[in-house]
Amino acid sequence: MRILVVSTPVGSLGSGQGGGVELTAFALVAGLLQRGHQLSVLAAEGSVLPPRCRQAELWLEAGVDQPSWQHRSRCSAVEIPASGLLPRFWRRALHRQADFAVILNLAYDWLPIWLTPHVATPIAHLISMGSVGEAMDGVIAEVAALHPDRFAFHTAAQAADFQLPGPPRLVGNGFDLGTYRFEPQPEPLLGWAGRIAPEKGLEDAAAVAAGLGLPLAVWGVRQDEAYAERVEASVPAGTLQWRGFLPTERLQAELGRCAVLLNTPKWNEAFGNVVVEAMACGVPVAAYARGGPAELVQPGVNGALARPDDLEALAEAVRVALGVDRAACRRWVERHWSQEAFAERIEVWLEAVASGITSPQPPGPA
Numbered sequence: 001m002r003i004l005v006v007s008t009p010v011g012s013l014g015s016g017q018g019g020g021v022e023l024t025a026f027a028l029v030a031g032l033l034q035r036g037h038q039l040s041v042l043a044a045e046g047s048v049l050p051p052r053c054r055q056a057e058l059w060l061e062a063g064v065d066q067p068s069w070q071h072r073s074r075c076s077a078v079e080i081p082a083s084g085l086l087p088r089f090w091r092r093a094l095h096r097q098a099d100f101a102v103i104l105n106l107a108y109d110w111l112p113i114w115l116t117p118h119v120a121t122p123i124a125h126l127i128s129m130g131s132v133g134e135a136m137d138g139v140i141a142e143v144a145a146l147h148p149d150r151f152a153f154h155t156a157a158q159a160a161d162f163q164l165p166g167p168p169r170l171v172g173n174g175f176d177l178g179t180y181r182f183e184p185q186p187e188p189l190l191g192w193a194g195r196i197a198p199e200k201g202l203e204d205a206a207a208v209a210a211g212l213g214l215p216l217a218v219w220g221v222r223q224d225e226a227y228a229e230r231v232e233a234s235v236p237a238g239t240l241q242w243r244g245f246l247p248t249e250r251l252q253a254e255l256g257r258c259a260v261l262l263n264t265p266k267w268n269e270a271f272g273n274v275v276v277e278a279m280a281c282g283v284p285v286a287a288y289a290r291g292g293p294a295e296l297v298q299p300g301v302n303g304a305l306a307r308p309d310d311l312e313a314l315a316e317a318v319r320v321a322l323g324v325d326r327a328a329c330r331r332w333v334e335r336h337w338s339q340e341a342f343a344e345r346i347e348v349w350l351e352a353v354a355s356g357i358t359s360p361q362p363p364g365p366a
């Protein structure tokens with residue numbers, strides 16, 4: 001099929017601002033190309049595709065970033081900046097829609113979902129977060145009631161946040177496992193990776209590392225500077241090793257040296273890419289039993305789970321994870337989350353959407 005993938009209007013691909021949706025985009029574009037589809041990717045100016053995605057046609061748009069949903073209040077109205085990227089993406093996508101069998105939207109935004117019943121070329125939405133605002137919850141519920149087949153989610157925990165007419169389509173996620181090298185010998189070092197912002201709960205990982213007397217390496221974009229400084233001040237100097245945001249190649253080389261990765265989501269984490277990335281390097285994960293990570297961590301097999309927000313339980317989970325077989329972590333990721341397996345799940349979904357056999361016809365004009 002000829003597929004148009006519309007990226008997130010928050011930052012350019014490759015900058016790290018787009019969070020997990022970047023990894024997802026690269027995995028599904030590369031995987032669908034491998035399966036013989038023709039891909040075009042619509043993204044913000046400055047975006048760069050990795051070599052494995054180079055056969056995709058890259059369309060760039062300049063414009064003002066869409067304000068990020070997870071840093072707005074739950075009752076925020078939909079706000080589209082003047083000269084916004086989002087309307088420019090969709091002006092271009094609608095203008096060229098006839099060239100494609102299906103449009104795959106990766107943006108967690110109101111406009112593309114609202115457009116769905118009114119556009120000839122079917123638009124499919126891979127929802128990348130749990131519930132973060134009423135405007136999004138509302139438009140997903142409204143459009144899913146008519147076109148349930150147009151929505152896919154990463155995990156059951158994430159999908160459970162939304163009002164859907166039937167069981168959700170779950171596609172998990174996908175990773176280019178050739179990028180991640182298995183590391184059998186760790187250092188006495190704990191790890192944490194993610195956007196450095198309150199919803200990711202770094203302060204809990206810092207407290208547990210300090211309590212265990214082990215250093216904590218921290219990777220990620222310092223999205224909330226004041227928050228990062230508060231966490232730094234909350235533990236003895238030297239506990240945290242701030243490693244910054246690294247491209248995957250370098251991140252995995254450092255991540256692999258950790259004895260355990262701590263994952264401490266305060267929100268309903270839709271998937272938890274870093275959990276799978278760590279395991280791909282052989283690093284067991286101690287995570288809160290919350291959101292996507294609770295479906296990824298198989299206690300005793302690839303890590304341990306702790307009651308959410310319970311520091312004692314998290315420390316105990318770290319101790320258990322320290323004893324987990326590192327090769328078993330790598331094997332588990334290869335079985336479920338390869339780029340190839342993910343692209344096949346996406347292909348099955350998009351072919352059903354393109355054939356249009358499953359969605360009821362929208363009601364006539366009111």
Ligand code: HBI
Pocket residue numbers: 007008009010017018019020021066067068069070106107108109128129
């Ligand atoms: N906010 N408005 C908006 N649009 C997005 O696509 C978006 C976002 N916030 C975060 C985000 N995407 C990604 O970091 C997550 O989907 C992973």
